[in-house]
Amino acid sequence: MSRNKADHLWVGQVLPIGTAAWILHKIMGIRYSVFTHGMDIVAPQSNPRKKKLLQMILRSADEVVANSLYTKTELIKLGVSADEIRIIYPGVDPEEFVEPRAEEIAEFCQKYGLEGKRVIAGIGRLVERKGFQFAILALKNVAAKYPNAVLVLGGEGVYGQTLKCCARDQFGDDYSKKIIFCGTLNIRDRACLYSLCEFFVTPSVDLAGDIEGFGMVYLEAAMYGKPSIGGNSGGVPEAVISGETGYIVEGRDISSLSGAMMRLLGDPEEARRMGERARERVMRDFTWEKLMKHHKSQVTNYK
Structure with a gap:
């Protein structure tokens, strides 16, 4: 040294x-x-x-x-x-977000059987604190009103098998028609899913010693102009402004979670406006260029 x-x-x-x-x-x-x-x-x-x-x-x-x-x-x-x-705050680089081609989206739809479906996306590690198990339970209520709604999950993790069991309990052996597990998605497939979905959901919950510090995936969804439903956990309410760029709910509250999901499905125009506000906020406050410009003078004091 x-x-x-x-x-x-x-x-x-x-x-x-x-x-x-x-x-x-x-x-x-x-x-x-x-x-x-x-x-x-x-x-x-x-x-x-x-x-x-x-x-x-x-x-x-x-x-x-x-x-x-x-x-x-x-x-x-x-x-x-x-x-x-x-x-x-964590930031994003807008140049890293690719715009999928129409043929890529069509291929993604065909691969996962999404033609004619109202797609709800969840992307992240399949671990308990992400709250995907509660999104699966909520979809049971949502599907009663919107039978063509599907939850598409991208990611892998130790909780994956538990989530599949939860899906089977709710929707039977053909659960894959309602809950679609994609595994780890490459950057272009992630772009297809974000582009296809009507909104993003990751209803994170607090666990002992395992908390969501912020939630980069909500910023990713916003970059594609999509609103998010996040759980009232850790720093998530700082990533999603409830009522403006999406909704914050108690992740374990299935009634509140399914209600938020149905509000977005029931009012696509409001969902679109929320998504636009989400993207505007990220571009205004969360690009790495702007974050580093704001903090540069303080950082350089240590040179």
Whole structure:
């Protein structure tokens, strides 16, 4: 470190990498800043030793960067001074979002049997906290009023088999006609799904030590002009403005969740307006170019 004349470290992960930064700070006096993302500071707190180490690293940092107001609140609970916390939201690069060709969309529709369907999309790791199990339960209510509505899930994860069992319980052995599991989607197939869907749903829920720090997928959906239904968990209400760019519901509340889904299906024009507002907000507030321009002067103080 001294040979390379490093006088300030930017640490992308509080544990375990932050431990090395803390040691260098104590031995060599090198200052450091830490990026935090939500779950990375919540999960270790169940272990007393890890919690103590977490607090030592965070409290010794010159600055702690949080990815949401929710994460900032959790940092304050750990004893980090509010004055030492700066929020930098996750951002998007508009150039990374491809516009699918008509033939690609048609091929995607044919592959998954989506012709004539009203598509509801969910993309993310298939883990319990994403709340897809509640979206499946809600679709049972939705399908009674909108029989051509389908839920298309893109992603894989340890909870995948449980979700398929849930789908089978609700819709029988031919559940794949209502709940379509696509697995991991490449960038062009993701673009097709976002383009096809009427709205995006990931009703995240709080679990012990497993919280949604923000929710990049809601910004992705917004980039394709789609409103989102998100769960009232962690930083999700900062990614989706309820009533403006979509709806925030309690993920486990099937009545509220299915009600929000039916409102969007029942008023396509309002859904379109919400999607437009969502995209405008992302382009205004969440592109990496604008985020970095806003924070550049503060970051360069450490050079």
